[in-house]
Amino acid sequence: MVDAGFIASLLASSIRAGTPLLYATLGETLTERSGILNLGIEGIMITGAFTGFAVSILTGNPWLGVLFAGFAGMALAFIHAFFSITLKANQPITGLMIVLLGLGITGFFGRSYIGEVAVYINPIHIPYLSSLPYVGEILFTHDPLAYIAVILAAVLWFLLFKTRYGLEIIAAGENPEAADSVGVDVDRIRYISTLIGGFLVGIGGAYLSLAYAKLWTEGMTAGRGWICLALVIFSGWMPQRAVLGAYLFGGLDVLSFKLQATGVGISYHLMRMVPYVVTIVVLLFSVIRKRAAFGAPASLGVPYIRGRKQ
């Protein structure tokens, strides 16, 4: 039963299931690198999923849906940024309220879209490459957004670690006083990072409704937002590691379905616990070993108030 064909299709599905996670994880990584902890991913993702779906129905263009999902994500991220950066409010609590807000608003306005059919984003089979045995199916049968996600991870890596702008983002997250003292506008950096982060998380949501599940239901993110929060930690705030992490966690999701279908005696519900347990263990390792390469940005979640010792 477990042959090469099974594994190939499992890996291909892992990439599909991991792509929405990847977008959201990259977005949150950018946000957290600048020092803002946005726990609202789940709420932003569901808002993106709904907005993308609704706009695709209204305009008949799924790509406009994706774009507007990004804007909707940005709008929620703006609320978070305003509270965290301008009002210096408690970031975890604000983030949790963003989750409630997203779930509430989409549950409220989304009721009438349940069961509707939108225009979806479909896979393209890349000529020649996709007919390679196994590898073709795994790597070259996806939709454009899945490829863009990987490119985005590379771009984000480059931006963060190879450009001056990335240096400023990281400085804002590690040591905002020092960044401020050399003329970096910490608040501005944090605003921009949070907004772009929200944009990406929103796109992750749109991928879910327009490319992966191809439907809209209330609460369809089903905890993926929290998984992404876990993934950011799991990948050590590194975009390049987020790719593997997202596919791995996506694969776990797929595997739990497939094992259930094949009747292997592992409970679907127990499998769904795994990412959360793994994350807690990873977190634990990271605090025990305190390895810099695995650590959170030093000022993550701490409001920056000029002239106040922290």
Place this chain on the structure above:
Amino acid sequence: MRWNYLAPVISIVASLAVVGVMLAVMGINPLEAYIVMFSRSFASKFGLAELCVKTTPLILTGLAVAIPLRAGLWNIGAEGQLYMGAFAASVVALYINLPEFLVIPLMMAAGAIFGMGWAAIPAFLKAKFDLNEIISTLLLNYVAIYWVEYMVYGPMRGKEVYNFPYTDLFPDAATLPRFFGTRLHLGFLIAILIAIAIYHILKRTDFGFAVRVVGANPRAADYAGISRQKIIFYSMLLGGMLAGIAGMIEVSGIQLRLRPAISTGYGYAGIPVALLASGNPLLVILSASLFGFLYVGGSALQTTYSVPVAIVYVFQALIVLFIIGGQSLRRGD
């Protein structure tokens, strides 16, 4: 300190206004909608009973957040602690043969211990390794919820439930007594008594004093020879215990069996309940009633206008955002 009383009121009114706009967008007259919410909650004994029914778990989860908060800790895990408490109580109700008068007390003890045990994990990790409790309590919620799902889909699925993911109904001895021909049950009284007890514990005991000192001024706690680790640990345990009791009361008073989704976000709603009460256990009763009203009113809107109950989440989020926004603005003065 007039602001302390004014701020929640302003926040509530502002949230009602925003939700009113949302209702209007959907073509519903907000004023009429709010009248429906009020009349459904207050105009009959059934409405009032439902109000108490929804308020009951919110008092306990509100306390489960409020107590650790007084010690400076965020317990986002009340939802999971509630589920674990419900699970343990259900095991006692279904599988343990006891003299009838012992069933309820033992269910409550089991719920309390499992809620406490579930909170002990993040509490230990926080006290020992300084692992962020917000993230760990949050992640453990999902583990607890999937654990209950696993149980009711698998080992604990009842024999008389066809293919539904339920356990069998509890025996009568395992259900809390109900009153006035409504769903109002003994749990409501228990929750209020617990809130009063917690108020006195925080106010009058050494433990309560230590909790307040650790929360208000950690350094002063060190000088006073109070072990911060210990207080962090025990305040979280106490919170988890109450959330576990909330789970026991939900299955024993309302659901009468274990099933998935026994809580519609009561654990998370505990956060705004605690914030609105600024951590005061007696005020928690009041703010829990407000959110209980939102739950009852929300389902009234659903039956009357088929507005999704999700509107309750919007209310909750807005109230908290307005409160913390207001606090921050004032701090900035």
